[in-house]
Amino acid sequence: MIANRKVLTDNMVARIEALAPRYPTKQALTLPALHIVHDELRHVPLDAVVEIAQLLDLAPAQVQDTLTFYQFFYQDKPHGKVRAFVCRSISCALRGGEQVLDHLCEKAGIKPGETTADGSLTVEPAECLGACDFAPCMLAGDDLHKDLTPEKADAFLEAVRGRTS
Amino acid sequence: MTNTESFEPVLLEAVGIENGGTLEQYRSRGGYAPLEKLLAEKQPADVVEMVKSSGLRGRGGAGFMTGVKWTFLPKDHPGPVYFCVNADESEPGTFNNRILMEDDPHQILEGTIISAFATRASTAYIYLRYEYPQSWNSLQAAIDEAYAAGYLGQNIRGSGFSLDIYLHRGAAAYICGEETGLIESLEGKRAWPRIKPPFPAIEGAFHKPTVVNNIETMACVAQIARRGVEWFRSIGIPADPNNPRDPGSYGPKLYCLSGHVEKPGCYEAPLGITARELIDRFGGGVWKGRRAKAVIPGGISMGVMTENELDTPLDFAGPGRVGCLGLGTAAVVVVDETVSIVDFLHNSCRFFAHESCGQCTPCREGTSWSLRMLERIRAGKGRLKDLDLLAEIGSTMGMMPGSTICGLADGAAWPIKNCIAKFRDEFEEYIKQTNPTGYMETDPVPALPIVTAH
Numbered sequence: 001m002i003a004n005r006k007v008l009t010d011n012m013v014a015r016i017e018a019l020a021p022r023y024p025t026k027q028a029l030t031l032p033a034l035h036i037v038h039d040e041l042r043h044v045p046l047d048a049v050v051e052i053a054q055l056l057d058l059a060p061a062q063v064q065d066t067l068t069f070y071q072f073f074y075q076d077k078p079h080g081k082v083r084a085f086v087c088r089s090i091s092c093a094l095r096g097g098e099q100v101l102d103h104l105c106e107k108a109g110i111k112p113g114e115t116t117a118d119g120s121l122t123v124e125p126a127e128c129l130g131a132c133d134f135a136p137c138m139l140a141g142d143d144l145h146k147d148l149t150p151e152k153a154d155a156f157l158e159a160v161r162g163r164t165s
Numbered sequence: 166m167t168n169t170e171s172f173e174p175v176l177l178e179a180v181g182i183e184n185g186g187t188l189e190q191y192r193s194r195g196g197y198a199p200l201e202k203l204l205a206e207k208q209p210a211d212v213v214e215m216v217k218s219s220g221l222r223g224r225g226g227a228g229f230m231t232g233v234k235w236t237f238l239p240k241d242h243p244g245p246v247y248f249c250v251n252a253d254e255s256e257p258g259t260f261n262n263r264i265l266m267e268d269d270p271h272q273i274l275e276g277t278i279i280s281a282f283a284t285r286a287s288t289a290y291i292y293l294r295y296e297y298p299q300s301w302n303s304l305q306a307a308i309d310e311a312y313a314a315g316y317l318g319q320n321i322r323g324s325g326f327s328l329d330i331y332l333h334r335g336a337a338a339y340i341c342g343e344e345t346g347l348i349e350s351l352e353g354k355r356a357w358p359r360i361k362p363p364f365p366a367i368e369g370a371f372h373k374p375t376v377v378n379n380i381e382t383m384a385c386v387a388q389i390a391r392r393g394v395e396w397f398r399s400i401g402i403p404a405d406p407n408n409p410r411d412p413g414s415y416g417p418k419l420y421c422l423s424g425h426v427e428k429p430g431c432y433e434a435p436l437g438i439t440a441r442e443l444i445d446r447f448g449g450g451v452w453k454g455r456r457a458k459a460v461i462p463g464g465i466s467m468g469v470m471t472e473n474e475l476d477t478p479l480d481f482a483g484p485g486r487v488g489c490l491g492l493g494t495a496a497v498v499v500v501d502e503t504v505s506i507v508d509f510l511h512n513s514c515r516f517f518a519h520e521s522c523g524q525c526t527p528c529r530e531g532t533s534w535s536l537r538m539l540e541r542i543r544a545g546k547g548r549l550k551d552l553d554l555l556a557e558i559g560s561t562m563g564m565m566p567g568s569t570i571c572g573l574a575d576g577a578a579w580p581i582k583n584c585i586a587k588f589r590d591e592f593e594e595y596i597k598q599t600n601p602t603g604y605m606e607t608d609p610v611p612a613l614p615i616v617t618a619h
Contacts (some may be wrong), residue, residue, distance in 0.1 A: 020286075022331045024245075030353030035334055062354075069355035069522075070336035072295065085296070086257035089257040090465055091498055093512050103270045127339065127516055128257040130500070131294050132423035133430045142298040 008055070012036050016055060026056040030066050034073055042078035053124040073103030080115040082160050084140040085126035086148075090156075092129075097148070101125055104153040120158050172400070174433040175392070175417050176384045179269035186303055186309040193270035197316060199390035200275050204324035205283065212283035212390075219389045219397040220404070220415035225251055225342070225379030226493045227465065227572075228481045230318040230412055231386070235284050237366035238374045240310035247370040248286035249351065249377040250277055252293040252300070253335055253342040256464035257516060258496035261419035262380035264431045267295075269384070270307035274330065277384030278316060279390050281328050284376050289330045291380075292347050295337045305334055339520035342573045344377035346370075346522070357524045358571035385416055401436035402480040414480035418495055425455065425501035437480040440470060443497055455501040459588070463493025465513050466576025468583035469500075488586065490579040507595050510580060511539040517577035528574035531562035533582045537582055537612040547596035550607045556585045 006011075023029060033052045037044045044052075046060075053060040067073050070083045075149060086092075086101040101112060105123050108116050115122040131137040134146030138156075145156060177186030178194060188290045191197065203212060205396060215314055217232025218488040238246060252272070254262040265273060273291075283290050286532055293301055308330055311317045319327045320348040338356055340346040344357035348370045369375020389397050404413030414436040420443055423429040427449030434443065451457050459469040462477070470477060474487040481492050523529045537560050538551050559582030563574025585592065596604045 022329075024351065028351060028355035028371075031334065035336070056353075066353060066355055070338050072336040072338075072505070074382075088512075089516055090461070090509070091258050091429075094424045094498070094500060094504065126296070127519060128259070129256060130260045130263050130294070131562050132255050132258050132260055132421060132496070135423055135429065139298075141294055144299070146272065154184060 005051050007041070007045055008037065008051045009040075010075075012040065013055065016052075023074060027058060027062070028104055029056055030058070030063055031121050034067055042081075042083075043076070044073035045075060056151045076109040078119075080122035081120050082155075082163075083122045083124070085124050086112075086130045086138045087127070087131070087136060089128035091132035095135045100136050100138075100148045100150060100153050103150045104157065107154060107157055118158055120163075121157070167559065171251060172433075176265065176381070177268075177433045178432070179272070180264065185272050186268055186307065187273055188307070188314060191275075192270070195391055196271055196387075197266050197275055197314075199387070200316065201322055203279060203390055204256060204322060204326055209283050209285055211277060216280075216283065216386060216389060216395060219394045220390065220413050221382065221385050221397065222412060222414070222481060223379055224385065224494075225382035226256065226466075228492060231378060231382055233564065234366065234378075235280075235376060238284055238365060238376065239367065242374050243286065245288060245373055246284055246286040247373055247375040248277070248281045248284055249344075249347060249370065250289060250291040250376050250383055251342060252291050252297070252380045252382060253339075253347060254380070254494075254561075255339040256299075256452045256466060256494045257292060257341050258416065258421060258423055258498040259464050259494040260421050260423075260496075261431050263495070264296055265384050265419070265502075267327055268305050269378075270303045271311070272387050273304070273380055273383050274311050274316070275387070275390075275564070276387035277330060278321070278328055279567060280376070280378060280383060280386050282326050286330070286376070287327050288329060288561060290333045290334050290342065290370075291330060292335060292350055292351060294335045294341070297445040301332060301334065306334070322500055328438055339516075339521075340571075340573065343573065346571065347377060355522075357522055358400040360570055374581065375569055381419055388416065388417075395476055402455040402478065402482075402514060405482075411482065414482065415493075417439040418446055418479075420447075421494070421496040422499070423496070424461075424498040425452045425457070425504075426450065426499050427452050437478040437483070439476050439478050440497060443479065447579070450500070451499055451501055453501070455503065457499050458502045458504060459500040459506065459509065461500075462489050464576075465498070465580060466573075467491055467493040468579035469509075469587065470495070471587050471613055485552055486582060488576065505595065506584055507539070508543060508583045508593050509544055511536075513580040513584075514539050514577070516570065517522075517573070521573060521577070525566075525569040525571075525574065527562050528569050528577065531558050531574060532577045534558065534612075535577070536561075541610070541613050542596060542599075544598070545599040546603065546610070546613070547600050548604055548606050548610075549593060549596060551596070552585055552589060552592055555581055559583075559585060 138145040221231045222228045346356040350356040365375040401415040405411040418436045432447040468489040514536040518532040521532040562578040563569045
């Protein structure tokens, strides 16, 4: 066991270890472990990478390699309390997805990919979210926002601000 | 052959039924009875033969014969054999797996259990893309129900066959849909596709024999077990008797229709429906009474058809006859006449530049430079020579067998190749209008910094 963990809580470690019987190697727990930490902290700081590596008998470089490949995990600082992916792939782009993305970012006072100053919201352009039947669409947390319009984007932004103020 | 008019949805039979995704509801529709019968009466080899003789071709994009893929597993391997279900559905325009997982997860599980039995796998992983939280919830609920009912776990329904199914969450990378990229990702590594051979059937996940099949393929397996090989073969386009290499296009298919149509959605039809019929009868026509300019036949990597090519049947062989890469995922995206083909191709190039994993030079450089050129053209600095360069990228990137490890470069090249070949006049006109003083220049020019890809 690891003495003096700085980032991983006992609960996180227990959840990671509970998945171990599912896989024949410890390395296969890398993505599940990154998700468990990222879900809770909204980023995976370097200390957590080292601790995950120790837990899985890996070199930190192996975990860091996987982490950075996906461009999904934040590392230096957490993403906003709400992370919204606005689709910019073809089916959404054809129905105004990029305009909605620009509108949302402008109203939130950020550029695509940035987090608002109060830390309430991160807006990212996303490739196809697989909901082209509801284009343009946005995934925020577990919620799929369908058939987006600038008005719906405004309402979303208000709800986010209301939730966190 | 079943004609399109009288065809009743099978794969989508649960859609629109209240609580259609529950175990109870699935069983009331005849679900899991075929599995029990098969486990009691058949050997794995019989099931492989059943799927092989059905003519089922993989629904994930490549269209390889599913039963034949299973026969590549070594006969005398001590195991374990791993079964992976590819639910990394990320091809732009494609969402049929999402609908199957959300609305009828037990159909997927039954198909997976049957397929794992056939391939002697005792562990199956469903690799699910991060962007599908609802699918995760519905699949996990169904897995829990299936364990409780004895359809998963040790000694399934007293048959002696045991199987565990686990969900594995991806992290938003298109390349994980490539089967060896998926395996690398499952193993906890960066999702760099592997050089083949060895193919996964010989050495796949965790160095063991592995099968990777798509979600819709699993649904087809469940329906073949329930309704029979003859039923499956009565639907679709039969093999060309004059072409011994044509395996035909049998069975129902989920077509994802999106973009500029009145009614976007996932529609089930016999393989071989034409793009025009799909758009007009299911999609309510091109939206706002407009005309189609270009139509993607099966996900953006398959290239584009023109309006004149819309009578192409969407079976495995059809799109290739009009210069497209193939049927792909059968995701049909309609682009109306008001859209600039320059903007369309820019969107495609941006996607592939973003999703190239960077492992192979032709793909990493080709996708990046095609995007840079499109950025420059859209910034009013295009030259006619750029079209020759784009055409060159489109006809070389990934085309030489073995020059790239996986098919991503091929898929990135095809929209470029098709767009330049089929819409060259529009590109030339755009370049002349937006760069009236410089369109004839041929000297090298610096690339603009890319601001829209990351």
